[in-house]
Amino acid sequence: MIKQTFKVPDMTCSNCAMVIESLEDELPGVKRIAASYHKGAVEIEYDERLLDESRIIEAIRQKGYTALKP
Amino acid sequence: MDQTTFGMIIAAFLTGLTTGGLSCLAVQGGLLAASLAQQIETDLVQAIPSTGKGKGRPNRSVQRAANKSALPIAAFLLAKLAAYTLLGALLGLVGSYLTLSPLSRAILMIAIGIFMAGNGLRMLNVHPVFRYFNFEPPRFITRYIRRTARSEGGRSLATPLFLGALTVLIPCGVTQAMMAAALGTGNPARGAALLFAFTLGTSPVFFLLAYLTTQLGARLERYFLRFVAVVVLVLGLISLDSGLNLAGAPFTITRLVQGILPSAAESTALNSSHPNSSSSSALQQGRLELAVQNNGYFPRTLRAPANQPLQLDLVTNNTRSCARDFVIPALDYYALLPLSGRTTVAIPPQAPGAVLRFTCSMGMYTGQIVFE
Numbered sequence: 116m117i118k119q120t121f122k123v124p125d126m127t128c129s130n131c132a133m134v135i136e137s138l139e140d141e142l143p144g145v146k147r148i149a150a151s152y153h154k155g156a157v158e159i160e161y162d163e164r165l166l167d168e169s170r171i172i173e174a175i176r177q178k179g180y181t182a183l184k185p
Numbered sequence: 186m187d188q189t190t191f192g193m194i195i196a197a198f199l200t201g202l203t204t205g206g207l208s209c210l211a212v213q214g215g216l217l218a219a220s221l222a223q224q225i226e227t228d229l230v231q232a233i234p235s236t237g238k239g240k241g242r243p244n245r246s247v248q249r250a251a252n253k254s255a256l257p258i259a260a261f262l263l264a265k266l267a268a269y270t271l272l273g274a275l276l277g278l279v280g281s282y283l284t285l286s287p288l289s290r291a292i293l294m295i296a297i298g299i300f301m302a303g304n305g306l307r308m309l310n311v312h313p314v315f316r317y318f319n320f321e322p323p324r325f326i327t328r329y330i331r332r333t334a335r336s337e338g339g340r341s342l343a344t345p346l347f348l349g350a351l352t353v354l355i356p357c358g359v360t361q362a363m364m365a366a367a368l369g370t371g372n373p374a375r376g377a378a379l380l381f382a383f384t385l386g387t388s389p390v391f392f393l394l395a396y397l398t399t400q401l402g403a404r405l406e407r408y409f410l411r412f413v414a415v416v417v418l419v420l421g422l423i424s425l426d427s428g429l430n431l432a433g434a435p436f437t438i439t440r441l442v443q444g445i446l447p448s449a450a451e452s453t454a455l456n457s458s459h460p461n462s463s464s465s466s467a468l469q470q471g472r473l474e475l476a477v478q479n480n481g482y483f484p485r486t487l488r489a490p491a492n493q494p495l496q497l498d499l500v501t502n503n504t505r506s507c508a509r510d511f512v513i514p515a516l517d518y519y520a521l522l523p524l525s526g527r528t529t530v531a532i533p534p535q536a537p538g539a540v541l542r543f544t545c546s547m548g549m550y551t552g553q554i555v556f557e
Contacts, residue, residue: 127308136324136328139328149324152316153316153317155313155316
């Protein structure tokens with residue numbers, strides 16, 4: 116398990132955080148996602164055998180947001 | 186008693202229909218827009234999976250998305266209606282135990298003003314610090330909603346329903362007045378009926394404006410958000426100003442504006458609007474008359490001799506606005522005036538140069554008595 120934080124600057128309200136957190140149920144390998152609009156960041160805990168950084172960034176992009184590595 | 190309650194409920198409905206819808210959309214539009222934006226966004230992402238948010242050209246899929254927006258708006262409004270009805274019952278219950286004093290209402294309005302202005306600045310992306318003005322629901326709630334939504338087939342109405350219910354946390358100015366009224370009923374059933382009627386009244390305008398906005402397409406959504414941001418900011422400042430007025434603060438935006446343009450409002454009010462209430466004749470009997478009208482108090486500045494007791498007659502004539510909720514903060518005087526009639530306030534002698542400010546309970550309409 117890896118825990119990683121991404122900056123997501125383009126969340127506009129706490130509803131966006133909810134949208135990103137929905138990846139928790141959609142992206143195989145994700146154990147936990149905590150998106151915070153206040154911090155403009157997404158913390159994600161995932162199984163590195165099933166998932167990698169670039170696929171997470173792409174999945175967040177599919178949701179309409181930009182994830183940046185810190 | 187029953188007739189009074191019925192009249193009050195009808196008045197609440199009409200208030201909602203006429204003023205509530207517009208002013209509440211401005212305050213709560215952000216929530217509605219957020220809820221709709223997600224809906225539209227989901228539709229867009231589904232329709233054009235290869236392009237990101239806001240990149241899709243307005244085409245038939247956008248049009249389809251807009252057509253689907255009626256349901257989330259309806260869900261939003263239904264949840265709002267239910268939440269406010271519940272709130273009304275709760276306020277009525279609380280109201281049976283206490284009364285909201287003008288000062289506590291002033292503090293509430295100042296707090297709401299800061300909250301709203303902060304949110305306006307947040308929506309305009311002025312600085313990330315303003316993000317903290319946005320209420321972030323606890324994760325267990327969001328997860329619960331998400332899971333519920335998923336179990337209902339992916340795209341449920343949970344978000345607009347939840348956000349609709351959340352609007353109780355950001356009542357607009359007119360709603361606050363109604364909430365205070367619900368509190369004032371001192372009865373859960375009457376409080377619930379009052380806020381139900383008011384919220385129902387606001388719904389048609391809300392629905393229409395929100396629907397038309399989504400029809401304009403997803404791209405304009407951003408402009409709408411920006412527009413809402415500016416409106417929220419302005420309303421926040423108004424609420425702040427009203428709170429300061431209600432607290433009897435000498436320096437408020439209203440007074441600043443009146444100071445810059447002093448003569449116009451006052452003299453016209455004295456001469457044209459109420460020729461009978463010339464202050465010199467009224468003063469001989471130690472009485473002053475103040476016309477309480479739908480659009481404020483006339484004349485705005487009354488002059489009275491110092492060191493003498495004064496009888497202030499508040500004259501309402503089919504007055505339906507919040508001007509009826511009359512407050513003199515310095516005297517801790519508060520009264521809900523009758524629709525039509527005359528209410529006399531005994532004002533104790535004041536020192537020369539003293540200025541007694543009065544306002545409506547919302548801090549929207551103000552005026553003063555200058556003692557000379």
